[in-house]
Amino acid sequence: MIRHNLIQKFDYTELPNGLRIISEYIPYVRSVSAGLWVEAGSRDEKDKKGITHFIEHLVFKGTKTRSAKRIAYEFDSFGAEVNAFTGKENCCFYINFLDDYLDRATEILFDMILNSRFSKRDILSEKNVIREEIKMHEDTPAEQVHDLFVGTLFDGHPLGSPVVGTIDSVEGIGREDVLEYYKTMFIPGHMVFAAAGNVKHTQLVEAVEKYFHLPAGSDRKRTAVEPQIKEAQKVVYKETEQVNLCYGTACFSKFSPKRYALGVMANILGGSMSSRLFQEIREKRGLVYSISSIYTLFAETGAVYIYAGTRPENVEKVLALIDEETKKIRHRGFRREEVIRSKEHIKGNVVLGLEETSSRMARIGKSLLDRDEILSLNEVLLKIDGVTREDMQSVFEETFGRKETVLTVIGPWQDSASLGPFQ
Structure with a gap:
């Protein structure tokens, strides 16, 4: 449960499925920023290194009712900016939009995340994209040296794995791996939907309840592992x-x-x-x-x-x-x-x-x-x-x-x- 030190300007709701909703109402702006935060990152991967980041890519490839192109066109049609990122311990899918489009923004965002088709064709295509991303990263030593440091510092620890994985590890990820990892890790009890801007909390909760149809699922706990640091x-x-x-x-x-x-x-x-x-x-x-x-x-x-x-x-x-x-x-x-x-x-x-x-x-x-x-x-x-x-x-x-x-x-x-x- 949440600790009782949220100050009054933040509004908080927990849905029956475990999803937590937090918002900050800022009436003097005309925009809203919203993001679905998921407690799943590269440290949670076992033998399929890079699968969290892979899923982050795949949700943009289309749903049961929308193609990747249609998703892009619809977001652009109301001036929204949408993106995502993956870290060691969490990932986030976020959108910035004008305050008139709360219903539309949440509907498309949740459709994209919750109803992704994860087709074999998309998986094969996106492996090529990630391969290029890894190669680009390797061509930027000013960035790569940070991953090398963290990987060396936490060698043998889950935190030592690169967020994007390796070319070989990504190549070994199949559709069943994606579906199983998504089912295990993307559960409402380990998610937070946050918003800040010109949106009232009651309106936000109504929109989430309308479009976020994900059952509670089985609970999971992240295993704490003390790293063994060596010179x-x-x-x-x-x-x-x-x-x-x-x-x-x-x-x-x-x-x-x-x-x-x-x-x-x-x-x-x-x-x-x-x-x-x-x-x-x-x-x-x-x-x-x-x-x-x-x-x-x-x-x-x-x-x-x-x-x-x-x-x-x-x-x-x-x-x-x-x-x-x-x-x-x-x-x-x-x-x-x-x-x-x-x-x-x-x-x-x-x-x-x-x-x-x-x-x-x-x-x-x-x-x-x-x-x-x-x-x-x-x-x-x-x-x-x-x-x-x-x-x-x-x-x-x-x-x-x-x-x-x-x-x-x-x-x-x-x-x-x-x-x-x-x-």
């Missing part, structure tokens, strides 16, 4: 102009109260133009175009790491400077002024990010699906303000202070013996 280094040689690298380790789960201190720490390290790594490595020395710190949180664990792209001759310098900055933090801690600046930067991003209805929909939908709670904006800002320098130092010691770190490199680099303190 590792992986270099993939590729003829490119730049070397792309990621360095980091595991951190906390999405339920941890330490996630706010982690956010402030990561922001100081490489989350903005005023961050330590950006100023020292890009602005002062001109060794990179892009450098940043990133963190992503999951049910049992998380990942925090630094990304950089640089010319091959600068790899050793960049790694040495990253090592130097992390040692400075470990021995000297965080400066008061940078903590204040980082908090204000994060709060500004949080507030500005909620200017769009799609951002608001994503926040409430994902929060309810992930944690069964939604904090108000003021509560989030207070959590950020409440982070202390001691909190951040503790988080730093538990992450970049540990021995089990991972370094991944993609590019024209073979001399792993020259990776200095990271070898």
